[in-house]
Amino acid sequence: MENLLKIKDLHVNAGEKEILKGLNLQINKGEVHVIMGPNGAGKSTLANVILNNPEYTRTEGDIIFENENINDLRTDERAKKGIFMSFQSPEEIPGISVQNFIKSAKVAKDEKPVRIFEFKKNLEQTMKDLNMNVEYSNRDLNVGFSGGEKKKNEILQMLMLEPKLAILDETDSGLDVDAIKTVSKGINMYHNENNGVLIITHGTKILENLHVDYVHILVNGKIIKTADGSLAQEIEKQGYEAYREEKANG
Amino acid sequence: MAKTQVDDINRSIYNIKNEDNYSYKMQKGLDEKIVREISSMKNEPTWMLECRLKGLEMYNKLEMPTWGPDLSVLNMDEISTYVKPKSELNTSWEDVPEEIKNTFDALGIPEAEKKSLAGVGAQYDSEVVYHSLQEDLLKQGVIYTDFETAVKKYENIVKKYFMKCVPAEDHKFAALHYAVWSGGSFVYVPKGVNVEIPLQSYFRLNSPESGQFEHTLIIVDEGANLHFIEGCSAPKYNKVNLHAGCVELFVKENARLRYSTIENWSKNMLNLNTKKVIVEKNGVMEWVTGSFGSRISMLYPMSILKGDNAKMEYTGISFAGEGQNLDTGLKVVHGAKNTASVVSSKSISKSGGIATFRSNVVVAPNADGSKSNISCESLMLDDWSVSDTIPVSNIGTDDVEFSHEAKIGKISDEAIFYLMSRGLSEEEAKAMIVRGFASPISKELPVEYAAEMNNLINLELEGAIG
Incomplete structure (x- = not known):
């Protein structure tokens, strides 16, 4: 299978503190990966560093996307290559409508003008698919949105921008059961054999309707176990305690 | 010895005369001769010349304002060269700085218009636009003309209102304005007439004679409605660098006026403009203003809410970039019962620019039931830019609702x-x-x-x- 993302021996600092301590990960096209782990393990750091959030510094290791080393690329350049992240707490941007924002992003990413009619039709249909009120397309980006609406809006952007790799950073956290189902539906609508999905989560609800290829356990800045989808169920039942001990013993 | 004395006396007489002429021109910068010359070139009635001379007198008396931005960059000795009529005629498109030409291109302003903006002819196009607009409005009895024409053609009405809203004593630059005003707009909207399309001074302001000292006088009569857009919207190149316009507005009973401005003067401009409105009973005044250009701006539109229930709304934004000091704001006088003012101001500063917002709210002792609501938001795009809010209020009655909210933020x-x-x-x-x-x-x-x-x-x- 064709390689999409390859992370080699990645070390990352937040300020002076080392968060990721030699992380390796490979995602091929067509695959769905899940990263689970206790709070503070470095899950969100991983998501953010793949998009070069300036709050984090890569000290060692490589991030390779479609066989190209992207260590030195800016956030927008990485986005244009096809990497997308659904934010844990998306920013509120007053005065810019959802519709105009997505349109601008699409123009920036595709580097060609969008066909307005087609775009609007597509946007409205996608919003309906995600059980979103179509009127939200004219509202200011994330301003006054509930937690659920913000997360759905992230999934909407993912579907509209059609990235090659979608990273979902705890998109399910804080959502009710119906909203989680909608997010899963969105992932299924998005996912195909040519793209990849990386889901960072605490729970298994979001995975219920998805085919998961790999589950990774991230503890203390390293992936300490990788297995198939059943590992998620195991974690759900038993928690991370066993893995912490494993680490302590090892 | 006697001879020598006579020589001395004679020489000293000449000397005095020479010195007098010399000093007059050098020190004052602006003299009566220039003012009279402007007036006679415009073929003005005597009362207007008297207004000008009054302006000159006050200009010489009043001190430079020292409470705001530093105006020492302005060489007052050169005032006479700024006001010399038609000095802009020498300007050619080739003389326009590259930066401004590029801005024109980026804004998509067509070639012909660019030339007219640079002050070389081509105002014929604008004339056409203006006249076709006027014909449509004439049917409704609306008067819209340049100020020189108004002084001659509508003398009685101009005489009744001119200098009545903004007196020459207001401040030094208002006085200067009255001494040397040139160009501008005159609008009269008769009772009950609703002018549906906004009137724009955009085109005419680009004509060579007007610009820096234009006078705008607008009267919206009882129950009438007007939206006027002030014309320094496009980047305008001025070889001179002082703008001291004056805007006098009268909103009569039950009338409504919206006055919109986007100013984007070139960055060598000192924009010391005066704007004021008198609002009668149940009248509504709306200021919409965007300040982008100029090196220094001092602009504080003032509203006098004279009649009961008169209302003022101010919506403004200023953007101070590198080397710019934009000192803006407003003044409102609640002079009658149940008057209201609502202010929403935003300012942006970047690359060391300074954006200051001053508000001055006066509520008279008789203005019971009045409301004033001021909200200012500033956005600083970096650490070395400056943003400031300076609120002043003088509330003369307890029966008033007053609020002031200021927020300063960064991206x-x-x-x-x-x-x-x-x-x-x-x-x-x-x-x-x-x-x-x-x-x-x-x-x-x-x-x-x-x-x-x-x-x-x-x-x-x-x-x-x-």
Whole structure:
């Protein structure tokens, strides 16, 4: 299978503190990966560093996307290559409508003008698919949105921008059961054999309707176990305690 | 010995005369001769000349304002060269600085218009636009003409209102304005007439004679309605660098006036403009203003709410970039019962620019039941820019609702990261956030002006110039 993302021996600092301590990960096209782990393990750091959030510094290791080393690329350049992240707490941007924002992003990413009619039709249909009120397309980006609406809006952007790799950073956290189902539906609508999905989560609800290829356990800045989808169920039942001990013993 | 004395006496007589002439011109910069020359060139009635001389007298008496931005860059000895009629005629398109030419290009202003903006002819096109507009309005009895014509053709009405809203004593630059005013607009909307399309002074202000000292006088009679758009909307190149216009507005009973301005003077301009309105009973005044250009601006539109229930709304934005000191704000006098003022101001400062917002609210002892609501938001795009809010109030009655809210913020790194993660460059992301910040103002503008304002923001932030 064709390689999409390859992370080699990645070390990352937040300020002076080392968060990721030699992380390796490979995602091929067509695959769905899940990263689970206790709070503070470095899950969100991983998501953010793949998009070069300036709050984090890569000290060692490589991030390779479609066989190209992207260590030195800016956030927008990485986005244009096809990497997308659904934010844990998306920013509120007053005065810019959802519709105009997505349109601008699409123009920036595709580097060609969008066909307005087609775009609007597509946007409205996608919003309906995600059980979103179509009127939200004219509202200011994330301003006054509930937690659920913000997360759905992230999934909407993912579907509209059609990235090659979608990273979902705890998109399910804080959502009710119906909203989680909608997010899963969105992932299924998005996912195909040519793209990849990386889901960072605490729970298994979001995975219920998805085919998961790999589950990774991230503890203390390293992936300490990788297995198939059943590992998620195991974690759900038993928690991370066993893995912490494993680490302590090892 | 006797001979020598006579020689001395004679010489000293000449000397005095010479010295007098010399000093008069050098020290004052502006003299009566120039003022009379302007008046006679315009073939003005005597009362107007008297107004000018009164202005000159006050100009010589009044001190430079020292409470605001430092105006020492302004060489008052050169005032006479600024006001010399038709000095702009020498300007050619080739003399326009490259930066401004590029701005014109980026804004998509056609070649012919560019030339007229640079002050070389081509105002014929504008004349056509103006006259066709006027014909339509004439049917409704609306008068809209340049100020020189108004002084002759509508002398009685101009005489009744001129200098009645803004007196020459107001401040030094108002006095200067009255001494040397040239060009501008006169609008009269008769009782009950609703002027549906906005009147724009955009075109005529580009004519060579007007510009820096234009006088605008607008009377919206009882129950009438008007939206007037002030014309320094496009980047305007001026070889001289002082703008001291004056705007006198009269909103009669039950009338409504919206006065919109987008100013984008070139960055060598000192914009010391005076604007004032008198609002009668149940009248509504709306100020919409965007200040982008100039090196220094001092602009504080004043509203006198004279009649019961009179209302004023102010929606404004200023953008102070590198080397700019934009000192703006407003003054409102609640002079009658149940009067209201609502102010929403936004300012942006960048690259060391200074944006100051001053508000001065006066509520008279008899203005029971009045309300004043002021909200200012500032956005600083970096650490070395300055943003300041200076509120002053003088409330003469207890029966009043008064609030003042000021917020100062910066663009968060998280917001920039969020937008960049969708493929927007850092500059695009910042411009988008600033456009969003400004959108409550741009929403108030006619669509082409809103588009222009967004373009200006993009130019400032994305560095598309040069």
